[in-house]
Amino acid sequence: MTKANKIFIYYKKVKNLSEMDLPSHRRSQKRQRILEEVKNTKIHPTAMWVYQRVRKDFPRLSLGTVYRNLNFLCEQGLIQKLLLDFPSDHFDGDTSLHHHFICKVCGKVFDLDLKTKENLSKKAEKKTDFSIENYRIYFYGLCDRCKKRR
Amino acid sequence: MTKANKIFIYYKKVKNLSEMDLPSHRRSQKRQRILEEVKNTKIHPTAMWVYQRVRKDFPRLSLGTVYRNLNFLCEQGLIQKLLLDFPSDHFDGDTSLHHHFICKVCGKVFDLDLKTKENLSKKAEKKTDFSIENYRIYFYGLCDRCKKRR
DNA sequence: ACTAATAATAGTAATTATTACTAATTTTTA
DNA sequence: TAAAAATTAGTAATAATTACTATTATTAGT
Structure with a gap:
């Protein structure tokens, strides 16, 4: 399934969910912790960054769990995914209306x-x-x- | 090498190149054709789309050549890469000042x-x-x- | 036009980020 | 406390892109 399809499905889901009940989601410790990590930093981290942090407290954490939860939290609107020219996705715990600046050097x-x-x-x-x-x-x-260094 | 490093190197290169001579680039038929394909469409194509088109005239075309040239053309400022929430990169042959709209459904x-x-x-x-x-x-x-269909 | 120098390519292998899968575990519900 | 169901770990699979190298194509100089 391509991401194009995913966007479609996500959109449909949101529309339907407003009419019916939300599926029950469980507040697993790891999901909570992953959310906190993304919320408590301003560096717009990758899945790997979150994984390495949370793993300190949950040594058996799986990278797949981090990915699954980051995507889940995006769908729930609790965090957002940024669109940057990096090979891996970056996430932002701040979902309020704001924009981004990317330094071309660093x-x-x-x-x-x-x-x-x-x-x-x-x-x-x-x-x-x-x-x-x-x-x-x-x-x-x-x-x-970077400006000063030149 | 991460893309973050690449951005850095690209920037340094550009700075230096303005002082010294540009390395000589050859106008290969395939590079020319790849550029034309991206310039002559408004669909903001992927590397695969370009590959399938150009291959009709150059049956021995390699997908790696398409990738290499698309990246090269971006560095030269002749085309640009778009940052979208799709698994594969999309390119835009229009480098004039303009912005983009992405339909959440289609x-x-x-x-x-x-x-x-x-x-x-x-x-x-x-x-x-x-x-x-x-x-x-x-x-x-x-x-x-998509609006009409609802 | 011919040749040397070198940039570009084909074909393949490797890499990397992400997703998919399933048995086991955790969390909630009743 | 037990049943039901969501979540996870660990692994395998996928997909996009890049890296590598022998060969081919293009350019510049004569």
Whole structure:
């Protein structure tokens, strides 16, 4: 199954779930801990980073469990996946409205609060026939540290 | 080597290349054809899509050649790679300033011209210590077709 | 046009991130 | 406390991309 299909299925699921009951989810210790790790850092970690951290307290943790839970938590809207030009996925525990800056030199990802005066979704909707729900902005350039080094 | 390192190296290369001579690049027929294919479509294709097309005229084409050239063309700034939530990379032959809309249902990617009244880079720079070179906006929602089907 | 130098390619192997699978375990429910 | 069901560990499989090397194609200089 491709990710294109997954997006479709996820969308359908959300629509249906608002009508019927949510399937019962169990608060396993590991899931809780994985969520906390992502929430308590600003580095926008990968699955491997989370795995290495949580494994210190749960030595039998499996990497698959981390992946499964990160994806689950994304579907639940408790965290989000970032779209960056890195080989592995990065996650963000902050689901509030904000954007990101990526340094072209060191590759670090920073949060960036930015409120546009215009409503960009509405502006884009007027130019198209789409119904736009949300958007993300990714900024690129040099971070403070890397700027100084030049 | 991770992609983070690659970004670093690419950046260094560009800086240095402006001082010294560009290495000589040969205009092979296949590279030319790959570039044309990406330039002549609006579907934001994957390497596999390009491969299947170009192979019709060059039956001995190798998929590795397509990957190598797509990456090369990105580095040269002739095409760009999009950051989408799909398992495989998508490319865009249009390098002019524009943004993208991705339909949450069918997964199609559309170009979206949008000129903001504010200079978002400058606005973001004022809030941070970064020097911002460019940004990309990804919009999400339902496309025309998918909207009608509901 | 010919040749030397070297960039590009084909074909294959290797790598890496992620997902799939299933028996065993943990958590919840009643 | 026992039954039901979600979750996990451990492993295998998958899929996209990159790496490698002998061969081929392109360019530059004569």
